[in-house]
Amino acid sequence: MDKDGGALEWSRSHNSEFSYEKLGLLNCACRSQDLGPSLLLRSYTVQPTDSHKFLGVILDSKLSFHHHVAYALAKGSKWVAQLRRVMRPTMGTAFRLAKRLYMGVAVPGYLYAADVFLTPLRYLEGQTRQHGSVGAINKLNRIHRQALIMVSGAMRTTATDILSAHCDILPFPLLIDKLCQRSAVRLCALPQSHPLAKHVARAAN
Structure with a gap:
């Protein structure tokens, strides 16, 4: 997402900034109870969660x-x-x-x-x-x-x-x-x- 030619560069070139607070991080694991590590995007950290709504489906x-x-x-x-x-x-x-x-x-x-x-x-x-x-x-x-x-x-x-x-x-x-x-x-x-x-x-x- 933050690599050269990635989504962040596209958002800047198209004047369409991402709303980071709407991002969700799911670490899918069948047996582990741990939510997993967080994700750092530039200066914003996306915290893992156990559920997230995407295109109308949780x-x-x-x-x-x-x-x-x-x-x-x-x-x-x-x-x-x-x-x-x-x-x-x-x-x-x-x-x-x-x-x-x-x-x-x-x-x-x-x-x-x-x-x-x-x-x-x-x-x-x-x-x-x-x-x-x-x-x-x-x-x-x-x-x-x-x-x-x-x-x-x-x-x-x-x-x-x-x-x-x-x-x-x-x-x-x-x-x-x-x-x-x-x-x-x-x-x-x-x-x-x-x-x-x-x-x-x-x-x-």
Whole structure:
């Protein structure tokens, strides 16, 4: 960053100075509890941290995405609370419009970059235990269930699969599958001139 022809030289030549206080330093290590050394950039020292938000995704030093799951859970709860406000029994919005609001606004909001921090649930051959982001998906499924109850107007004791069928909305694990598949198809359809094309081809092989 501070070498000749690096980012700092580019920022000076383009009159676009970096805001050092927004920089974050993550030292990724699977087993070490130490945050690692700090980074000195000219006269500013970037201190290591256990998590940092980058392009809307909270990364942590172990890449477990626990921080981002908690962030998505809080964000989804806020969206459901807003839906509850507009779906009052009197003078509230219609159920069909509430479904559009949830699927068109809330889901893209709290499941942004789901293909990054969630792994779809799978049963591996010869095993009975589910693999993937089981805990995170179960937590986020609570938000999904609350939204289904509001959209359908059903009782709170109604089974989740019945709610999904009546609302014509995919069950939450299948919704995650759909989002991840959409991202995978988008990556596979990149032109060869795209910077990520060779990395996608390498991952596919």
